[in-house]
Amino acid sequence: MGQPRTGVYVCGCQGEISKRIDLHQLAATMAKKKGVALCREHESLCSLQGLQLIEDDLRSGEIDRVVILACSPRRHEETFKAILRKAGISEYLLETSNLREQCAWVHEEAKQAYKKAAILAQMSLARSRWLEPLEPLRFTATRRVLVVGGGIAGLSASLDLAEAGVEVVLVEREAFLGGRAAQLYRYFPRLCPPGCGIDYILQKIRSNSKIELTTLTEVKSLSGGPGNFEVTLLQKPRYVMPDRCTACGNCAPLCPADRKDHFDFGLSQTKAIYLPKGFPHPQSYVIDPDRCLGQECSLCRQACPVQAIDLEESPRERTIKVGSIIVATGWDPFDARLVEQFGYQQYPDVINNMEFERLVSPSGPTGGKLVRLSNGQPVKRIAFIQCVGSRDKNHLPYCSKVCCTVTLKQIKYVREFAPEAQIFVFYMDMRATGEYEEMYRLAQEESQALFIRGIPSRVIEDINSHDLILQAEDTLSGQMVKIGADMVVLATGMTPNQEFRQLGERVGLPLEMGAFASGHLQCFPFESRRAGIYAAGTSQEPMDASSAIKSAAGAAMKALVSLPEEIVIRPTVPVLDKTKCDKCKRCMEECPFGAWGWDDAGYPSPNLLQCRQCGICQGGCPMKVIALKHSTVKQTASMVEAFDPSFLGEREPTILAFLCYNDAYPAVDAACEKGLTYPANLVAIRVPCAGSLNVALVADALAGGADGIIVAGCASDQCHFVRGSDLAKTRLQNMQETLQRMMLEAQRVKWLTLNITDTEGFVRTINDFVAELRRLGPNPFKG
Amino acid sequence: MPPRVNKEKCDGCKAEHEPLCEQICPGDLMTLNPETRKAYCRSTRDCWDCMSCVKICPQGALETKLPYQLGYYPAKLIPLMGTNKITWTCIDINGKVERFVIKTRND
Ligand SMILES: Cc1cc2nc3c(=O)[nH]c(=O)nc-3n(C[C@H](O)[C@H](O)[C@H](O)COP(=O)(O)OP(=O)(O)OC[C@H]3O[C@@H](n4cnc5c(N)ncnc54)[C@H](O)[C@@H]3O)c2cc1C
Ligand code: SF4
Ligand code: SF4
Ligand code: SF4
Numbered sequence: 004m005g006q007p008r009t010g011v012y013v014c015g016c017q018g019e020i021s022k023r024i025d026l027h028q029l030a031a032t033m034a035k036k037k038g039v040a041l042c043r044e045h046e047s048l049c050s051l052q053g054l055q056l057i058e059d060d061l062r063s064g065e066i067d068r069v070v071i072l073a074c075s076p077r078r079h080e081e082t083f084k085a086i087l088r089k090a091g092i093s094e095y096l097l098e099t100s101n102l103r104e105q106c107a108w109v110h111e112e113a114k115q116a117y118k119k120a121a122i123l124a125q126m127s128l129a130r131s132r133w134l135e136p137l138e139p140l141r142f143t144a145t146r147r148v149l150v151v152g153g154g155i156a157g158l159s160a161s162l163d164l165a166e167a168g169v170e171v172v173l174v175e176r177e178a179f180l181g182g183r184a185a186q187l188y189r190y191f192p193r194l195c196p197p198g199c200g201i202d203y204i205l206q207k208i209r210s211n212s213k214i215e216l217t218t219l220t221e222v223k224s225l226s227g228g229p230g231n232f233e234v235t236l237l238q239k240p241r242y243v244m245p246d247r248c249t250a251c252g253n254c255a256p257l258c259p260a261d262r263k264d265h266f267d268f269g270l271s272q273t274k275a276i277y278l279p280k281g282f283p284h285p286q287s288y289v290i291d292p293d294r295c296l297g298q299e300c301s302l303c304r305q306a307c308p309v310q311a312i313d314l315e316e317s318p319r320e321r322t323i324k325v326g327s328i329i330v331a332t333g334w335d336p337f338d339a340r341l342v343e344q345f346g347y348q349q350y351p352d353v354i355n356n357m358e359f360e361r362l363v364s365p366s367g368p369t370g371g372k373l374v375r376l377s378n379g380q381p382v383k384r385i386a387f388i389q390c391v392g393s394r395d396k397n398h399l400p401y402c403s404k405v406c407c408t409v410t411l412k413q414i415k416y417v418r419e420f421a422p423e424a425q426i427f428v429f430y431m432d433m434r435a436t437g438e439y440e441e442m443y444r445l446a447q448e449e450s451q452a453l454f455i456r457g458i459p460s461r462v463i464e465d466i467n468s469h470d471l472i473l474q475a476e477d478t479l480s481g482q483m484v485k486i487g488a489d490m491v492v493l494a495t496g497m498t499p500n501q502e503f504r505q506l507g508e509r510v511g512l513p514l515e516m517g518a519f520a521s522g523h524l525q526c527f528p529f530e531s532r533r534a535g536i537y538a539a540g541t542s543q544e545p546m547d548a549s550s551a552i553k554s555a556a557g558a559a560m561k562a563l564v565s566l567p568e569e570i571v572i573r574p575t576v577p578v579l580d581k582t583k584c585d586k587c588k589r590c591m592e593e594c595p596f597g598a599w600g601w602d603d604a605g606y607p608s609p610n611l612l613q614c615r616q617c618g619i620c621q622g623g624c625p626m627k628v629i630a631l632k633h634s635t636v637k638q639t640a641s642m643v644e645a646f647d648p649s650f651l652g653e654r655e656p657t658i659l660a661f662l663c664y665n666d667a668y669p670a671v672d673a674a675c676e677k678g679l680t681y682p683a684n685l686v687a688i689r690v691p692c693a694g695s696l697n698v699a700l701v702a703d704a705l706a707g708g709a710d711g712i713i714v715a716g717c718a719s720d721q722c723h724f725v726r727g728s729d730l731a732k733t734r735l736q737n738m739q740e741t742l743q744r745m746m747l748e749a750q751r752v753k754w755l756t757l758n759i760t761d762t763e764g765f766v767r768t769i770n771d772f773v774a775e776l777r778r779l780g781p782n783p784f785k786g
Numbered sequence: 787m788p789p790r791v792n793k794e795k796c797d798g799c800k801a802e803h804e805p806l807c808e809q810i811c812p813g814d815l816m817t818l819n820p821e822t823r824k825a826y827c828r829s830t831r832d833c834w835d836c837m838s839c840v841k842i843c844p845q846g847a848l849e850t851k852l853p854y855q856l857g858y859y860p861a862k863l864i865p866l867m868g869t870n871k872i873t874w875t876c877i878d879i880n881g882k883v884e885r886f887v888i889k890t891r892n893d
Contacts, residue, residue, distance in 0.1 A: 625843075740795060
């Protein structure tokens with residue numbers, strides 16, 4: 004490659020830029036710069052003629068890269084990229100400078116605006132020298148989805164995907180399908196048996212050849228990225244061969260060992276060999292290895308008429324390839340023992356709402372009778388306590404959304420089984436949203452439940468009568484209420500499933516607010532923090548079944564779009580210069596998306612499909628050997644070097660600002676829309692994320708004589724790349740401490756959080772900062 | 787005078803094994819305290835004041851005082867690492883500040 008031949012194009016924007024800035028002079032100056040092959044001025048570069056002009060120059064071979072001095076890159080960068088592509092040149096050989104939104108429109112004084120425009124042009128030209136032709140990266144993809152969890156969400160997502168023609172592997176860790184919904188007696192709002200809905204979906208799943216369904220299976224480990232994950236599945240032995248077992252049941256009566264059935268939350272027992280309740284899949288007996296007496300016993304084997312029992316079966320491991328993953332691992336009930344004052348598991352008649360579902364179910368521990376667990380007597384007075392553990396800083400800080408409606412539903416159960424019983428509900432706020440409001444009305448008017456606004460301080464048992472005594476202040480009437488009940492149901496909320504929490508930690512899926520944290524709740528609710536992994540149902544957040552089905556459809560859609568034949572990604576990826584890498588692993592530690600692993604030669608290497616191209620690794624690398632393509636340290640350094648800190652004259656303070664392109668840059672652009680102006684002392688460089696900025700560049704800027712430096716990113720919890728903004732802030736703080744020791748004013752380096760609408764805040768900060776820098780006097784390195 | 791570690795700033799290089807200061811030190815003097823995960827100099831007498839660790843520390847957590855041959859306590863020399871230059875600040879015993887910029891890499 005010879006010397007770069009840059010074509011510089013200056014756009015008047017129909018007078019919008021040219022009326023404030025003398026573009027003839029600017030073009031004449033730029034034309035003389037080293038590396039500039041030609042420089043043209045045009046009234047409207049984004050017009051057809053303007054674009055044609057650029058295309059012709061590119062085709063003529065006179066220029067091999069383009070610098071456009073025009074409007075904000077947020078307006079027309081894509082337009083100009085397209086013209087490069089059309090001319091058969093990599094679109095990454097384009098550099099744009101924002102002479103309109105961040106210059107002509109916001110600086111009133113024409114002379115100063117010109118000086119700033121000239122410096123911006125100079126910086127862009129400097130960067131253009133380091134541009135590289137880049138082409139999109141292509142990867143082959145596996146068109147198959149792994150769905151983890153066979154609850155209502157996992158089942159629906161699998162079916163949606165299979166019906167869209169995608170292969171699905173569905174794994175469920177239990178021996179039965181349907182998840183928690185299978186354990187319910189009835190479903191609100193229609194109060195139909197949930198089995199009906201689950202069965203309907205299961206029929207369709209079983210007859211769909213695209214779905215491979217395995218139970219007693221878990222994800223052991225996971226590697227790779229979207230398009231080509233490798234997942235190791237571990238299938239636990241069932242010790243009964245499902246293809247032989249006819250579920251005749253001859254074995255169980257002979258089995259001498261018992262087990263507590265966790266389907267009934269330990270309220271009932273089965274033999275060690277048992278047919279799972281709910282929707283067993285396959286329809287066959289299984290053996291609980293923790294309780295089975297083993298080979299020595301073998302009574303079941305002798306009883307089995309079809310030789311289906313294999314007590315030596317061992318776990319099976321296999322590795323599959325999938326393109327994306329849906330996590331639908333659901334929820335566990337909150338452990339009510341943690342709220343000690345309610346006597347859960349201390350008094351047998353205090354149960355949680357899931358146990359109550361089992362209690363009234365025909366397949367449950369009492370065969371569908373509502374009786375006290377302590378003495379088998381019918382229930383005459385029943386109390387519900389809402390929000391147990393929920394909305395409580397010490398336990399679950401959130402609301403699980405369903406528990407109020409669940410109680411309203413369970414009030415109906417009480418009326419069905421004990422029409423005469425008295426019903427009390429202790430609550431803080433009843434949250435029955437949407438059409439569930441009707442259930443609230445019915446519970447009061449039809450079922451005559453008494454709602455008391457206040458949570459009992461504790462539940463105690465009367466030693467003589469075994470009545471449970473609850474006392475609370477009814478905050479509506481201000482009176483103390485004391486009642487006796489023979490059963491107390493604790494409305495406990497949902498917590499994320501514990502086992503998956505551990506896998507989550509291993510594969511980098513952090514938990515938040517009772518579910519897998521999404522990458523960004525408002526903008527990407529289905530995305531987890533790992534590309535290609537999506538959450539469905541209650542592993543996304545607490546929700547009812549109908550929402551879980553909707554959420555499954557959303558996750559399926561997301562999984563589907565990430566399953567093309569071929570994955571094409573932008574080439575703006577991090578590339579490591581191994582010869583200078585120290586293997587300090589900071590890149591691995593700081594990447595918010597766990598994208599780094601080791602290559603065969605023992606160097607860090609990013610999984611490009613997992614990478615979100617934030618550049619945080621580049622920002623953190625102490626050796627500065629990671630280059631986020633098209634936003635490299637070198638490219639930015641060339642702009643910093645081209646920045647002349649005296650461009651407004653020796654006396655005038657100048658500020659170099661590094662603006663995150665997500666929020667800060669648009670916020671600064673927006674100043675003109677609001678008719679605001681600010682001093683021309685500030686010159687901005689855009690970066691993909693504040694975290695992508697290596698502090699060496701701030702050091703360069705200081706050493707180069709910039710009087711002030713701003714690094715602007717999103718507020719901590721709004722960072723598009725999770726940690727970028729926090730890391731940038733810490734890195735700058737470290738630097739500020741060093742500056743202090745160097746007897747340089749730490750205030751010269753400023754960290755700023757800007758959200759996209761924070762334009763006024765930005766303008767205020769700039770005015771104050773310029774004034775402050777005037778007070779401080781020039782940077783000692785200036786001149 | 788051997789390097790002093792600012793324990794607030796040192797993050798143990800976040801890694802499990804050798805932090806950068808340990809890797810770079812020609813005398814193999816820097817290492818991590820396994821409990822606090824912070825760096826320290828294991829044999830202060832042997833330090834040559836070469837400042838390699840000070841320059842490489844990504845957190846700017848290290849500082850050396852000048853050796854007495856060059857300047858009496860508390861004179862100090864502090865580098866600020868740029869992409870292709872180091873900006874040195876020298877503060878002598880009287881608090882006089884001198885600064886100089888040195889290019890490190892030619893591209
Ligand atoms: C007391 C109570 C009553 C309710 N009643 C109603 C109601 O009437 N109507 C209504 O709409 N909603 C109701 N809900 C809410 C409803 O239960 C949930 O919305 C629903 O269960 C969510 O389904 P899911 O698929 O997201 O999760 P789950 O039902 O929890 O399913 C998750 C599945 O994933 C499996 N799994 C977990 N971890 C792994 C792993 N590591 N590997 C493989 N598989 C795994 C689990 O075994 C399970 O089968 C009620 C909730 C409560 C607390
Ligand atoms: S942060 Fe830089 S020096 Fe450290 S391991 Fe990563 S690439 Fe190598
Ligand atoms: S660019 Fe961001 S996501 Fe990609 S490897 Fe670097 S830190 Fe991770
Ligand atoms: S190089 Fe700096 S951050 Fe890393 S261990 Fe040494 S002192 Fe700590």
